[in-house]
Amino acid sequence: MLKTAFKPKWLLALLAALLLATGFVALSGWQFGSSETEPPVKIDKTEKAVPLVGHHNVGVELMGNKADQIVTMSGSFVKGTDEMIAPRLHDGQKGVWVVSEFMVDGAPDDASIAVVRGWQPEATKPSEVPSGKLEITGRLMPSEGPENEHDLRSPTLATLSSAQLSNTWDNTVYSGFIVAHDMKTARGDQVKQAGIDTVYVGPQPQEAQTNWLNVFYGIEWVVFAGFALFLWYRMVRDDYQRDMEQIAEQAAAQARKNAAEEPGGQDSSHA
CATH class of the missing domain: 1.20.58 (Methane Monooxygenase Hydroxylase; Chain G, domain 1)
Structure with missing residues (x-):
């Protein structure tokens, strides 16, 4: 052969x-x-705080290589812009996220961003937003999809959509939102919010996905x-x-x- x-x-x-x-x-x-897919950004980079202005641009969709980043910003909350997102878990308990509009210093077009101030157990009127100039450190998260059919009688929203909030607040809003981990006054004093617990969102899993x-x-x-x-x-x-x-x-x-x-x-x- x-x-x-x-x-x-x-x-x-x-x-x-x-x-x-x-x-x-x-x-x-x-x-x-x-x-095997690696995470878009390694944890050693996402956990080093960077200024929001410069890291993420107004009018641009928040991509995976920009999301999950710890960012810092200064500015002030806008009173009367509170929204509640439900249901949200905190330490295994259902409740709501309290979200408010935050005017970002140095942002183009006087843009604002949605900030998760914290969590509370009931969908009741939250405490007033902290006043004055603030320094916020938190994790930048991608926007959720808008709620298709919102019941106007409901005090809560099902999703945290920056596009939906932009219409509600009638302002230019960054794509995405920030979960505030730390909030201080311009003098460096820690800000406390009555009835609202701070929400901490950890980094995304770093294991390779098969x-x-x-x-x-x-x-x-x-x-x-x-x-x-x-x-x-x-x-x-x-x-x-x-x-x-x-x-x-x-x-x-x-x-x-x-x-x-x-x-x-x-x-x-x-x-």
Whole structure:
């Protein structure tokens, strides 16, 4: 069979099968490499506070590489802009987030941003927003989808949508919102809000996520590579078997011819 495999046509076929298998293996490697997704931004970067102005632009959708970042900003709350988002969990208990409009110093177009001031257990009127200039540190989060059918009789909103709040507040609002972790006055004094608990949102999970569909495709490409080589082997083996059958037929024909030509072959047949 080795002699058959060294026929020029099968050597060329082997080269083609190897090239094809190499391509399949390369595709398999790409699929396996794409099966694990890393977080958009590493935790060592997101936990270092940066100014909001400069990190995120007004009128631009908050992308994954900008979200989840600890940011700082200065400015002041706008009175009468409180909204409550429900239901929201805090230490395993259902309640509401208290969200207020915050005018950001240095923001273009006098833009504001939605700030989660904290959590309270009931959807009752929250305490007044802290007055004066404030320094806020918190996590920048992507906006949630707007509520399609809001019941105007409900005191709460189901989602925290910056687009929806922009219409409510009638102002230019940053995409996304900030969950305030720390709130201080311009003099550095800690701000306390009656009846409102501070909400802390940790960084997003940093574990690589496995896409099993990509893993399945990767295995498929390996199978295809093996099949290309197997197909070449089967064709060589079939050719070898045909050669063997042809040789056997030629040998049998030659044996019959030799038997017919042997002296006395006719007499023995008549006997």
